[in-house]
Every structure is written in C-alpha cells, then in structure tokens.
Amino acid sequence: MSNLISLEKGFAVVDADERSYLENLRKEIFGLTRDIFKLPDSEPEAGLNNFHQTTQGMSLGELNKLRIELIQRITAECNVREVVFKAFEKNLRHLLGPDILAQKGTNLVLQPPGDPNPSELHRDAPANSPYELVVWVPMVNCYGTKAMYILDVDNTEKAFAHLDANPSDWDGFEKFAKSLSVTPPVTFGQALIFYTGCLHGSEINGENETRVSLNIRYKNLFSPSGLKNQLQFFSPLRISDVARLGSLLEARELQR
Numbered sequence: 001m002s003n004l005i006s007l008e009k010g011f012a013v014v015d016a017d018e019r020s021y022l023e024n025l026r027k028e029i030f031g032l033t034r035d036i037f038k039l040p041d042s043e044p045e046a047g048l049n050n051f052h053q054t055t056q057g058m059s060l061g062e063l064n065k066l067r068i069e070l071i072q073r074i075t076a077e078c079n080v081r082e083v084v085f086k087a088f089e090k091n092l093r094h095l096l097g098p099d100i101l102a103q104k105g106t107n108l109v110l111q112p113p114g115d116p117n118p119s120e121l122h123r124d125a126p127a128n129s130p131y132e133l134v135v136w137v138p139m140v141n142c143y144g145t146k147a148m149y150i151l152d153v154d155n156t157e158k159a160f161a162h163l164d165a166n167p168s169d170w171d172g173f174e175k176f177a178k179s180l181s182v183t184p185p186v187t188f189g190q191a192l193i194f195y196t197g198c199l200h201g202s203e204i205n206g207e208n209e210t211r212v213s214l215n216i217r218y219k220n221l222f223s224p225s226g227l228k229n230q231l232q233f234f235s236p237l238r239i240s241d242v243a244r245l246g247s248l249l250e251a252r253e254l255q256r
C-alpha cells in the first residue's frame with residue numbers, strides 16, 4: 001500500500017519518507033543552538049528537550065536576542081526548505097503537483113515549559129494563500145501541551161458559524177473552538193501537514209521539556225497567492241519542464 005496521505009480533513013500527521021534528512025537537520029540545528037546558547041548536552045534529543053534548564057535564568061531580552069541569532073543562522077546555513085521538502089517529498093508532490101514554491105525563511109518555535117506566549121488560536125489564510133500547506137516539523141517528540149491543537153475543516157467551519165452568531169464574543173469563540181480541537185501527538189520523524197484554512201494554536205507548555213519545532217510553507221506555483229506579497233516570502237523550489245518551457249517562451253515573447 002502507498003503511504004500517501006489524504007488531506008480531506010485539512011490536516012494529517014505523516015511519517016518522513018526518509019528519516020535521515022530530519023536527523024541530519026536536527027544535528028545541525030542542535031549544533032547551532034548549543035553554540036549560541038552554550039548548552040551542556042551533546043545529544044540532540046536530550047539537548048533540545050532540556051533547553052530551558054540552561055536558559056531559565058536569562059532575561060527575556062537576552063533570550064530573544066539569541067533566538068533571533070539562531071533563526072538567522074538556521075536560515076542562512078541549514079537549507080530547511082530543501083531538506084524538509086525532501087523528507088516529505090512524496091506527499092508534498094502528491095498534494096501540490098510538480099511546480100512548487102517554498103517559503104524563503106523558516107520559522108522556529110522554542111517553547112520552554114511555562115512560556116506565557118503560546119500561539120493564539122488563528123488560521124494562516126487568508127493572509128497566506130488558502131492553496132498553501134504548512135509543514136510543522138517537531139525537532140523533539142511533541143505530545144499534550146507540547147504539541148499543537150488543530151480543528152479539521154468541518155470543525156473550523158462550525159467554530160466560525162459560532163463566531164458569526166456571536167461576533168463580539170471572542171472568548172466564547174476561543175472556548176468553543178478549543179472544545180472542537182484535537183492535539184495529535186507528532187513525534188520526531190513525522191510532520192503535521194495542514195491546509196492554511198484550519199484553525200490551530202498552542203497552549204502554555206505544561207510538559208517538563210522544551211518544545212522545539214519548525215514550520216514552513218509550500219504551494220503550487222500556479223495557485224493564487226494570499227493577501228501578502230507572495231514574492232517577498234516565497235521562491236521557486238521545483239519547476240517542471242512544462243512550466244520552464246512555457247515561462248521561457250513567455251519571457252521571449254515579452255521582449256519582442
């Protein structure tokens with residue numbers, strides 16, 4: 001049987017085609033994190049899970065400065081968009097087709113236990129294109145409040161119907177939406193792939209380990225963009241022969 005996923009519900013947890021891509025990526029990310037934050041561990045899984053043990057005394061300002069340095073170095077040195085694509089290539093091609101744009105930068109979430117700023121309930125579209133997929137990739141095993149909650153397409157619809165009926169009651173909306181959500185465990189070696197129309201977010205991490213996760217977006221070159229300027233955030237990752245030939249011809253015609 002093929003291991004291709006269905007995205008009928010708007011999201012799915014998927015195993016990497018090849019785990020070694022993620023293992024190498026995690027080694028690199030852990031190496032940078034260890035250098036920048038001076039972590040004592042030498043093993044990636046334990047080192048990332050124990051991140052908060054080193055940083056709990058740091059001021060928020062210092063923590064943020066180092067976090068930004070880490071994200072810049074990951075973006076410059078790790079080629080996350082290529083590696084994550086390769087790790088989940090079969091499913092991404094199956095879902096998006098042969099002509100693929102990838103987000104230029106990578107988002108890194110470091111969420112120590114008790115961090116008071118989890119991501120609020122939201123969905124990425126329509127600011128992002130509704131034809132885009134988010135690939136949420138944990139660098140450590142994520143479960144319970146260390147993971148992300150999400151509503152499938154039908155439940156997202158139900159939550160918005162509730163908001164339409166009670167437009168000024170954001171708290172009620174949030175409570176109702178969360179009651180319809182699920183929190184699938186996503187272990188290292190897997191990704192949560194979701195369509196940008198699904199409501200999602202995270203709770204304050206109540207586990208005894210830091211959550212370290214990446215999220216990055218892919219879309220078909222020929223699909224409509226969202227409200228943001230697509231070329232600012234995305235660039236081509238894979239282009240089919242048909243699209244390459246077609247765009248060459250169009251470019252030549254423009255010069256005539």
Ligand SMILES: O=C(O)CCC(=O)C(=O)O
Pocket residue numbers: 109118119124134136148200201202213215216
């Ligand atoms: O990692 C999280 O808690 C939220 C990530 C998110 O909102 C996203 O990837 O779109």
Ligand SMILES: [Fe+2]
Pocket residue numbers: 122123124200
């Ligand atoms: Fe999001």
